[in-house]
Amino acid sequence: MPRAGLDPAAVVAAGAALADEVGFANLTMGLLAGRVGVRTPSLYKHVSGQDDLNRRIAVLALEEAADAVGGAVQGYAGRDALAAAARAFRAFVLEHPGRYAATIGQEPSGPEDPLAGAGQRLLGAFTAVLRGYDIDDRDVNHALRLLRSLFHGFATLQASDGFQWSTDVEESFEWLIAFADRGLRAL
Amino acid sequence: MPRAGLDPAAVVAAGAALADEVGFANLTMGLLAGRVGVRTPSLYKHVSGQDDLNRRIAVLALEEAADAVGGAVQGYAGRDALAAAARAFRAFVLEHPGRYAATIGQEPSGPEDPLAGAGQRLLGAFTAVLRGYDIDDRDVNHALRLLRSLFHGFATLQASDGFQWSTDVEESFEWLIAFADRGLRAL
DNA sequence: AACCAAAAGCTATTGCCATTAGCCACGACT
DNA sequence: AGTCGTGGCTAATGGCAATAGCTTTTGGTT
Numbered sequence: 001m002p003r004a005g006l007d008p009a010a011v012v013a014a015g016a017a018l019a020d021e022v023g024f025a026n027l028t029m030g031l032l033a034g035r036v037g038v039r040t041p042s043l044y045k046h047v048s049g050q051d052d053l054n055r056r057i058a059v060l061a062l063e064e065a066a067d068a069v070g071g072a073v074q075g076y077a078g079r080d081a082l083a084a085a086a087r088a089f090r091a092f093v094l095e096h097p098g099r100y101a102a103t104i105g106q107e108p109s110g111p112e113d114p115l116a117g118a119g120q121r122l123l124g125a126f127t128a129v130l131r132g133y134d135i136d137d138r139d140v141n142h143a144l145r146l147l148r149s150l151f152h153g154f155a156t157l158q159a160s161d162g163f164q165w166s167t168d169v170e171e172s173f174e175w176l177i178a179f180a181d182r183g184l185r186a187l
Numbered sequence: 188m189p190r191a192g193l194d195p196a197a198v199v200a201a202g203a204a205l206a207d208e209v210g211f212a213n214l215t216m217g218l219l220a221g222r223v224g225v226r227t228p229s230l231y232k233h234v235s236g237q238d239d240l241n242r243r244i245a246v247l248a249l250e251e252a253a254d255a256v257g258g259a260v261q262g263y264a265g266r267d268a269l270a271a272a273a274r275a276f277r278a279f280v281l282e283h284p285g286r287y288a289a290t291i292g293q294e295p296s297g298p299e300d301p302l303a304g305a306g307q308r309l310l311g312a313f314t315a316v317l318r319g320y321d322i323d324d325r326d327v328n329h330a331l332r333l334l335r336s337l338f339h340g341f342a343t344l345q346a347s348d349g350f351q352w353s354t355d356v357e358e359s360f361e362w363l364i365a366f367a368d369r370g371l372r373a374l
Numbered sequence: 375a376a377c378c379a380a381a382a383g384c385t386a387t388t389g390c391c392a393t394t395a396g397c398c399a400c401g402a403c404t
Numbered sequence: 405a406g407t408c409g410t411g412g413c414t415a416a417t418g419g420c421a422a423t424a425g426c427t428t429t430t431g432g433t434t
Contacts, residue, residue: 003400003411025292029392042412050392101292105212105347141355142362145341149363153340154332160292168328175329176336183370190382190429216421225383232382237421
């Protein structure tokens with residue numbers, strides 16, 4: 001039996017890719033094992049179980065999302081930055097619905113949890129967007145939560161194809177960006 | 188063996204209550220059976236399986252949410268209506284996290300699906316809120332999606348205790364309502 | 375009042391999935 | 405060449421969903 005040359009990172013990456021393909025809810029250890037060319041119990045040499053796998057996928061997703069949003073914002077400010085961040089975030093969720101779903105309902109066990117760090121990085125990317133607006137210090141946290149709620153809500157509703165989002169979703173999203181921009185400028 | 192006197196509605200109601208208590212992810216057929224005083228296979232006389240149960244819980248949750256929001260809005264208009272709807276929706280999600288979680292990721296199979304009808308009712312309650320604002324017909328749908336995204340996002344992030352929402356979540360929520368109100372009035 | 379069919383329970387069983395135990399081969403390093 | 409940790413394997417366990425098939429209650433009909 002030749003070695004498969006796996007390591008935790010490879011297993012997690014494959015798990016994330018598989019989750020995107022088959023849906024997070026349908027990600028099983030057996031399916032993942034088949035994908036990486038190994039029998040199920042062998043996966044336990046790299047991750048300690050399904051919970052661990054899920055958490056690691058969530059961390060990966062948050063880091064990638066933070067990179068995507070952070071990268072998209074580079075060189076922009078104000079409305080342009082907001083639009084870039086929003087589009088990047090939504091694109092990420094739609095392209096990687098499985099790994100993003102892994103982040104829902106995960107909460108960091110403590111400040112040392114990698115999940116907390118990854119979450120902070122994503123939040124930081126949105127904070128950068130807010131710096132382009134003239135917002136009172138007291139309002140920054142509220143505004144941050146607003147943006148997070150708005151984008152998370154829109155992306156997840158669309159990803160689950162919630163309710164007859166039949167047409168012009170793009171248009172609605174652009175409208176939403178404009179709405180948020182007007183509101184933030186008016187503070 | 189005395190009959191337990193169950194019917195589908197009772198099973199679904201008990202399932203929803205149990206989901207609120209133990210979390211939607213931990214709702215199992217065995218647990219529900221124990222709760223209603225019956226052995227597991229007997230549940231299958233009332234619901235066709237776990238998927239069916241989940242969908243029915245989701246329908247119940249959407250109907251209840253629609254009732255809560257619709258009722259709260261009665262007699263109010265404009266900002267008052269918006270605030271009432273927002274608070275009612277959030278209160279519902281926080282009081283019934285399990286059944287609300289059942290609605291996430293469910294998509295109606297067709298226009299005949301009860302899930303579609305229940306979703307429409309909830310949407311209708313929010314539409315009523317928008318009537319209190321002077322919104323161009325072309326924008327109504329966008330605004331509806333905005334509100335749905337905003338409230339869904341906020342509620343689910345808080346319910347999953349997303350990111351250190353440590354304190355002053357109430358304040359953030361009121362801030363968010365004010366933000367949306369200003370934006371809608373400015374249209 | 376007796377009867378009977380449908381409904382609603384039950385036990386037993388199957389099969390899938392996560393997880394653990396314990397064995398064995400590969401291969402890097404001495 | 406020897407050795408030892410790592411990463412793979414088979415086998416087994418336990419939980420859960422689901423199905424099969426039997427039995428009892430129940431409510432309506434004669």
